[in-house]
Amino acid sequence: MQGNLNEIDIRSILQLIELGQRTGLLFVEAYSYHNSYKVRVRDAECKQQSWFVFFFNGQIVYATNDDTSLSRLDDYLRYYRVNVQLNEMQVASGGLLNAPEYGYLWALLEQNIIKPAQARSIIYNFVHETLFDILSLHQGRFIFELGSALTPQLTTLEIAPLVIKITKQVQEWKQLYPLIQSPEQFPLLADIDQLRSSLPAATVKKLQHWADGNTSLRQLARYLNRDILTVAKTIYPYVKQGWLKFKYKNLINLSKNTEKLAEELERNHRAYIVCIDDITICEIVETILKPQRYEVIALTNSLEALSRIFQLKPNLILCNIAMAEVDGYEICAMLRHSTAFRLVPIILLTGRLRFVEQTKARILGATDYLTKPFTDTELLMLVNRYINYSVVSGDKRETTLVDSTKNGVKNNITEIASLSIRNII
Template sequence: MQGQLSELDIRSIFQLIDIGQQTGELCIESFDDQGQPNSWLMFFANGGILYAGRTNEQLERLQDILHPLNLSINWADVDLSNLAPLRPPEYGALWWLLENNHLTTQQARAILCRLIEETLFEVISLHQGQFSFRFRASLSPQLTDFSISPLVKRAVRQLQGWLQLHPHFSSFYDCPLITDPHQLETSSSLPSLLAMANGKTPIIRISRHLNRTIFSVADGLYPYVQRGEVQLSHPSSVGSKKATGPITGTVPRVVCIDDTLSVRQAIEMMLDTYGYEVTSIGNPVKALSLLFSLKPDLILCDVAMPELEGHQLCAMLRQAPYFQSVPIVMLTGKDSFVDRVKANMVGATDYLTKPFGEPELLALVEKYVGRGNPKRLAPGTLLEQEISATLNPESWSNS
């Protein structure tokens, strides 16, 4: 089952899944006002919903929701490497917390319900985009399932309340800021709400930290916004990764991982001409260790590779703190909706469809690391000499 949201609204899709007691995965993709893609993935079993979140969801949302519990967890030490590459990391982390007795079953179910409700609140108002439902064995293991109808009704009621706050509130990612902290020092109402009005924390994150719905947070801030005591900054792009230019005087470092020699050579030639420092790696297993030494600003990664598939490599890199913010662009010969969802699920920043030309490649690289420096000094060859034997499988010995 697939189609356009303009032809079948999301509530009707949920109703069909509920009535038909369907089991499978629902993928939804839409674009924001700036043309940036956003996508969500939801798992169902016999019509009940098991989990819902953005396809590129990592652990930030879960960490925010866990904040009121004051758990002592060093997330850098949490080993989630045994999870399947396309399994939602957030759901896997919730299971890890439950299995390691950081949460009770009741707490885990309540947190899971909150994750689902937040996602429904985000998607319920979408009228443009596309959806795809795949009938297949759903999420495993299963913590619990929730009846979709009551959750949708609650999301609709909250959305109706949210719409009453327009035009003051235009996005869940608006960041409230107290205009005059001294004026509100004596206020006894909503102290925790105002304490987070620092101009940097969006409404959706405030709601998680305070264990409140997005609408109730906005509704609590509304009187202060009306009186001008709190102002809202409106982000230019919601849910998208910001492009960052290179630091002055530095050369953006790009690593290309592709098992096809001709592709690596073409990318090296194009990017080197425009002043980028390019390293190509032919073997994904070797790449996994070399990347920690190279510390690239951008990674271009092929999808279909032997030994270690590109999605798996991306998922592994996203577990390391350093690579959680490094843009990773998947190079793929396919351009289907499902393939884009898979890329987003493992934390890929973007994708580039093969075959591509110089203009497409340069536009994408500039988007994430800015322009290169054609006048840069010739790079040293020491690192290249040290790792040249491992970069290209064509030079390996059969011994």
Template sequence: MQGNLNEIDLRSILQLIELGQRTGELYIEGTSLPTMTLEPQTELAQKFWYLFFANGQIIYAVDRSNQSLSRLQDYLQPYQDKQIVIEQLFQTETTSNIPEYSYLWCLLEKKFLTPTQGRKIIQKMVEETLFDLLGLMYGSFVFEMSSALAPQLTLLEITPLISKIQRQIQQWKQLYPHIQHPDQYLMITNAKKLRASIPEKAYQSLSRWSEQKITLRQLFRALNRDLLAIARVLYPYAERGWIQLISDLEPPKPQNFNNSKKQLHIACLDDDLTIGKSIEAILEQYPYQFTLITEPLKSFNQLFQNKPDLILCDIAMPKLDGYEVCAMLRQSKAFRQIPIIMLTGKEGLIDRVKARMVGATDYLTKPFGASELMLLLSKYTGSDITANIHPKI
């Protein structure tokens, strides 16, 4: 089952999964805009999510656009007495494609969390994800039947969750325009009036959150409170203009590449020498260091030696395909955060889903031109480059 969200909404998709008692994974790609109230010129990055099901119930949900463990760390804030042990645990390796879930289970197995605490965290994660997703108007989805995610800690019924989250979204919309989305943080604009109207302890907390740019999303996780409840507490002061909710959702401006002291290193893994040389010809016009690797089985030693800042990886290769290479690289801590862009001659959504599932950062469909390649490199390396148009390769 696959399609576009402008043809079938997410609620209907979830209900079909529930009615069919289906087990598998739902992949969704789109722009997170739960209330659809941001200004039109606001530019948001494309995001993608996974939802896991067993017999028509939700096991787990995650925003895979963010490869970090920040969400789990936020939810673990109330357990301050175990923070040292938790931080040590995060330094260990995991071979899972969904590290957040793997680390949570590790905490349970080591008895740093009780099953009740673990179930509560997963339910909050699922609700947070659905809050982001149920307002999506545009995007694409794929549902694939597969064996259930294991081990399972909890199963959540879909219909009650949908009803709960949709009520929250409707109430959230009433806070517009003063509060628009969970990734805003507060800025105090009239400290004198705000301080006079609330307890000193509350003011100090607000002041600290403002200085640290703590978002509403981070607050409701760490405080173990309802997102809507926190927003409602802040709303009267935002309405009076004493605080303002602002956002850093827009992508940060890239650093000036010409002033960068470090020469960025790009590695390309492709058994087609013609493609590799064409990419090298494009990159030699810019101050990039470039390494071409044509033997997949020899790629790991070369990549570990060269330690590139970004990897271009072809999908269709003999002996070891790009999906396998990417999955193996993501198991290493050294390559967990390195951007990996898959090069593919296929344009289907299934291939993009497979690339995302093994940890790919993005993909580039052949044939592509220099401008398309350089835009991706600029996006993921922070380099400010404008490329001339070259013939497609």
């Protein structure tokens, strides 16, 4: 099983592996993009990230990323005050050559340097961290290969509860944008005087220790044995007040040509609309919308349309309910199961729309509906309404969400934040 993440999302892939009780390895790869225009940065300037998840009978045994430095394991060992030179240890052999970090963990366990409960906790954190990253992805590719189980095994984790929990965390994480954007950001004190005047001395001292500009949010979460969302939400009020700021350790410097390309894409950005219906309706839609500078793509075969839509990535979809191969309801439901189309407006077209059809359309995720025959004004009003929503990036919507809270009472924020950080750190 393999494909692109704009065709099927990670959550669905994990569900398939769980339902099929599969044993094997999932490889996920993603690329970095500039802004919301997905301008590919040159390979020399951008790291290509990848992750590996190991399964046994539909449960997760272990998960990791492409970092072979063992720094992640070292970070978690710091919480347990285990000080050992990992590279000098003898690693257990047998099935662990493709997971050296897992091998080192087992060596620590066999030499009684850590306890089984600690090892299981570390593996859980490995898996949680990896799933948080890959469930946040929208672009990339994946390969799942059936194979023998990773051995020896210390624990197995059920997929469904983990996915539900982490998906919720990913959604909450997005609400911290744009003030907090990445687990790889490094917090740094920006206004020590304000911190000292608003927080207890002990809390300020802890912030000075951790927010040194050399410890990432992810490392901080590992050192404290907390999930990344909890740590981010704890320091969020300080970032919001401007008392803490972030930096990236390795900033990507885009070339002038890449920046120009991004600007050109922004200037020339046009809304693309896919119309799935018979040729007559598609021509009517194109006649109405083309003078308004909308790009209309007509697809008359609903089965073929499903695959074409993922390639075209339209801003809005018009779809007839009564189609031969796959009806509009089915198309709507399938698209809503894909991360790439969860927010894309889908307008269903129908010759008649009773209450039952309206209810079904809403349940399956349709944004709106339009009864045929329709006038130019009716179509334009719907398209203009939802295109204006669709072409605004998710980043901007999230910024609005953050900005809407800026008028809160400062004293309350400071008090809550102070209590939170004392409990976490």
